[in-house]
Every structure is written in C-alpha cells, then in structure tokens.
Amino acid sequence: MDKIVSLAKRRGFIFQSSEIYGGQGGAWDYGPLGVELKNNIKRAWWRSNVLERPDMVGLDAAILMHPRTWEASGHVGHFTDPMVDCRACQHRFRADHVLVGMGVISPDVPPILLSSTDSETDKLRLAVEKRARDRHLTLDHVQVEAYNSIDPSNRDKVPCPECETPALTEPRLFNLMFKTFVGPVEEDAAQVYLRPETAQGMFVNFANVVTSMRRKLPFGIAQVGKAFRNEITPGNFTFRSREFEQMEIEFFVKPGTDDEWHQRWIADRLAWYSSLGMDATRLRLRPHDPDELAHYAKGTSDIEYLFPMGWSELEGIANRTDFDLGQHSEFSGQKLTYFDDETGEHITPYVIEPSAGADRATLAFLLDAYHEEEVPAGGGKTETRVVLKFHSTLAPVKVAVLPLSRNEKLTPTAQEVYATLRTRLRDQLVQYDDSQSIGRRYRRQDEIGTPFCVTVDFETVENDHAVTIRERDSMAQERVAIADLVPALREKLGLE
Numbered sequence: 001m002d003k004i005v006s007l008a009k010r011r012g013f014i015f016q017s018s019e020i021y022g023g024q025g026g027a028w029d030y031g032p033l034g035v036e037l038k039n040n041i042k043r044a045w046w047r048s049n050v051l052e053r054p055d056m057v058g059l060d061a062a063i064l065m066h067p068r069t070w071e072a073s074g075h076v077g078h079f080t081d082p083m084v085d086c087r088a089c090q091h092r093f094r095a096d097h098v099l100v101g102m103g104v105i106s107p108d109v110p111p112i113l114l115s116s117t118d119s120e121t122d123k124l125r126l127a128v129e130k131r132a133r134d135r136h137l138t139l140d141h142v143q144v145e146a147y148n149s150i151d152p153s154n155r156d157k158v159p160c161p162e163c164e165t166p167a168l169t170e171p172r173l174f175n176l177m178f179k180t181f182v183g184p185v186e187e188d189a190a191q192v193y194l195r196p197e198t199a200q201g202m203f204v205n206f207a208n209v210v211t212s213m214r215r216k217l218p219f220g221i222a223q224v225g226k227a228f229r230n231e232i233t234p235g236n237f238t239f240r241s242r243e244f245e246q247m248e249i250e251f252f253v254k255p256g257t258d259d260e261w262h263q264r265w266i267a268d269r270l271a272w273y274s275s276l277g278m279d280a281t282r283l284r285l286r287p288h289d290p291d292e293l294a295h296y297a298k299g300t301s302d303i304e305y306l307f308p309m310g311w312s313e314l315e316g317i318a319n320r321t322d323f324d325l326g327q328h329s330e331f332s333g334q335k336l337t338y339f340d341d342e343t344g345e346h347i348t349p350y351v352i353e354p355s356a357g358a359d360r361a362t363l364a365f366l367l368d369a370y371h372e373e374e375v376p377a378g379g380g381k382t383e384t385r386v387v388l389k390f391h392s393t394l395a396p397v398k399v400a401v402l403p404l405s406r407n408e409k410l411t412p413t414a415q416e417v418y419a420t421l422r423t424r425l426r427d428q429l430v431q432y433d434d435s436q437s438i439g440r441r442y443r444r445q446d447e448i449g450t451p452f453c454v455t456v457d458f459e460t461v462e463n464d465h466a467v468t469i470r471e472r473d474s475m476a477q478e479r480v481a482i483a484d485l486v487p488a489l490r491e492k493l494g495l496e
Helices: 002-010 032-051 068-073 121-134 152-157 199-204 206-213 258-275 323-332 358-369 411-424 438-448 458-464 482-492
Strands: 014-016 028-030 056-058 080-085 092-094 099-104 112-116 141-146 172-175 179-181 191-193 219-228 243-253 283-287 299-307 310-321 338-340 345-347 350-357 370-378 381-388 399-403 430-432 452-456 466-471 477-481
Touching: 002 014, 002 358, 002 370, 028 032, 032 056, 032 219, 032 243, 032 358, 068 199, 068 323, 099 121, 112 121, 121 141, 199 206, 199 219, 199 243, 199 323, 199 350, 243 258, 243 358, 258 283, 258 299, 258 310, 258 350, 283 310, 299 358, 310 323, 310 358, 323 350, 350 358, 358 370, 381 438, 399 411, 399 438, 411 430, 411 452, 411 482, 438 452, 452 482, 458 466, 466 482, 477 482
Parallel strands: 056 219, 399 430, 399 452
Antiparallel strands: 014 028, 080 092, 080 172, 099 112, 099 141, 179 191, 219 243, 243 350, 283 299, 299 310, 310 350, 338 345, 370 381, 452 466, 466 477
C-alpha cells in the first residue's frame, strides 16, 4: 500500500485533504489524474447499469433529507458501531476492529493477551506464541476474538493496540451519522443529517419514478453520489473514509422472484470488475452468515478484493425484501405500492440492492493495475519499470503526444497532432509532454497508465509524415501515417 500512496501523490492521483494544515483525517482529494480515473469508473458503471439496460433509470437525490427518513430506515436507532477508547493515549478504535489474541496456558494461569487492528489473525497468533516462547511458557491454545466479544472479565487486561497500555474502556455504541442544522437556529427541530447512504433517496422517490416514467416491474433506479459516515477509525488510505461516493442500485421486483434476481445481480456485478481488467484471482464472493446480516436483509453477498490488508468488501449485493418501502409507507403515511395488472392487487415490491463504493473501486483498480517489471536498459543492464496496466476504458490519459525533442522543426507538427487528437478523440484526455528525454517520458506515461504514446520524430517532418504509436504493456511500436492516426487510435482504444 505504501508504494501506491506514494505514487498517488507523486503523480497527481490522490492527495491528503487540507494537507497544508496537517490534513483532515478520513478525507481525501482527487488530483488531476485521480478525478479522471474515478470519473471513468463512474461512467463505466453508469453505462453498464443504466445506459445499456432497458429496465433502469437514473436519479440524483438531495444529500439533506427530512430527518424522519432516517428514523424510518433504522439509521437513527441501528446505525451504530461499538467504540472503545484508550485512557492512556486517547486513541479511539472500533471495538469490533480491535482483535485480541488470547494465549491460554492453564485455567489457573492468567492468559497472554495481545491486541491488534490488523485484520490478519495469523500474525496475531504468531505474536502470542512468540510472547509465550520468550517467557518459556507452554500454550494450551490460542484464540482470536474481537474486543467486544471477549469475556468482560479479561477486558481490563487487554493492551491498547497503539500504546500497549491495558487501559481500554468498555465498548459503547456510537451513531455514525453526521448532524447539522437547517436555518439560523441550532435547535432540535432544525436538526438534519448528512446522508449516510444514497439508497433512501431512491426509496422515497419510488412513486415519483413509477408515475413519471411509467415503469413496470421489474425495474431499477441507479444513483451515484456522496455519502458521509463519522467513522471511528478511518484508514487503509481511501478504503474507509468519512466522506465517500457510492454507486448504488435499487432494483424493484415482484415478491417470489427476488431470489432469482438476487443471484442474477450477483453474477452481473462480479463480471463487471473482470470486464474492466481486474484480476479474477483477486476477487471472490462471500455470502453473509445469518448472524451478520443487516436488520433489513434476507440475504447479502459481498464481492471482496484482495487488498494489501487482506480480503475486504468491494461491493455488497443485498436482498432488502420490502423493508424500506414498507417503513417509508408507515412513517410518511403515503402508499409506496405497485399495482400488479396480472393479479389486480397492490403489492409492495422487494428490492435487490447492488451497492458499490466509487472510492473503493478506484483504489482496487489502482492496486490491481500496479506492476513492477524488469526491462532492458542498454549495455546488457536492466531497470525497473513501474507501470499501471489500466483497462483503456479507465486510463486517466488515453494518449500522450511526445515530440522526440524540443527541436523547433518538431514542435509545430507535434502541436498539430496534439490539437487534432484533442478535437477528434472527444471526451478522452490527451496529454502533450516534451520535458526530458524520450525514455523518461515513456516511463512517466507508463507510471500513470497511458495506453498509447504517439512520437513525432525527424522522419515525420522530413520524409514519411507518419508517427510512431507505442503500446504501454508490450512497449511494441508501430508506424502510422498521420492521416490514419485518429481511426487507428480509436480502434485500439475500443472507441469504434
């Protein structure tokens, strides 16, 4: 992860928010290339799930909603995490993210206790075993549990994961919604929340969409937008943030068809990541156990990616049943039902919800694209080439125009080629780079994932009026006439 964090800042993908003031925890700014990458991911998601499907429509709901929305959804009463503080160092943790390794020696000997916020339980087990060996003790067994799950009688002995002082508080529940106030007076009657998810905007607009768009079941509503959660312990770069962007779908179906549609959406969403070049061996599907299902869910499966910190959720696909429409009908007094022409009855549809994070997807595609390769450097030596092997659909910069040098004979033609590509490759970012040697510029473009470089050399202006297209992954070069350059690039980029 450290290499990605360094590259992301150095090459303009992601910056720490408010860095000149020391940074704001759990918030990130997307730089010139990061915003292009993230927007390309969102556009690919929208194209696949809205534009290419006849059963989907889009929505852009408000961030601020009536506070009763969140009472109906259960967020006021249930959207909490267990929190624990260290009295010694004042660090705060999610209690279920503090893993406690307990090495049991015998019933009459106090156990060896170590804690960690690292999700790799094997490392914690090994650390407990090493501590036992250092003390010349023989362990009966080692168990690893979350802090809020262990026997309360042992909690006062658990060392803090940060300072190792056994001074952790008892877990207490903490609501994750950000509160603010509407209007000039800060009083309870004016209190609202920054939405913790985009889903509820789609549920409360269900009747509006059915009426205005004349939709029949099954159909879905899609939305891409910001959400906010006051995470206790944000971390792992952009993986867990307090401000983030969601790509969510609420797909409404007839009860009884929900299980079939759930499985279809699971398959479709898993295939989407692979279709954009993500390594299938780093993806897996994990169905939730019954005891970890959300209060509204009949079933949920997570698409997980093998991040540097281990397998973690990339997207969840849930069968939310009729919970949300039923709750909003009850709390608002408005009917959110659908008239079924076949049965002549009003029904409350079930909902399948594929919910992805644009930030997590961006991080996963960035990690997946990162490669280090040994390539020839001349004189029988090799050098390490860092390359981001993005799918061309996602690459922030699609083409870079590189004059062989800043020679005055080359610049006019190179600028003409650059202007042509900017105009003819509409909605695709094209860069011009004439700084440093051509080899350094190739490496720079490799490091930001540019699929193709177009080199203008002296042959171009003196003889053949052609340019060299250099392909990123293979580094193969092809000579193409300038007159044929745009169609050649459009074909290579899959824009035809």
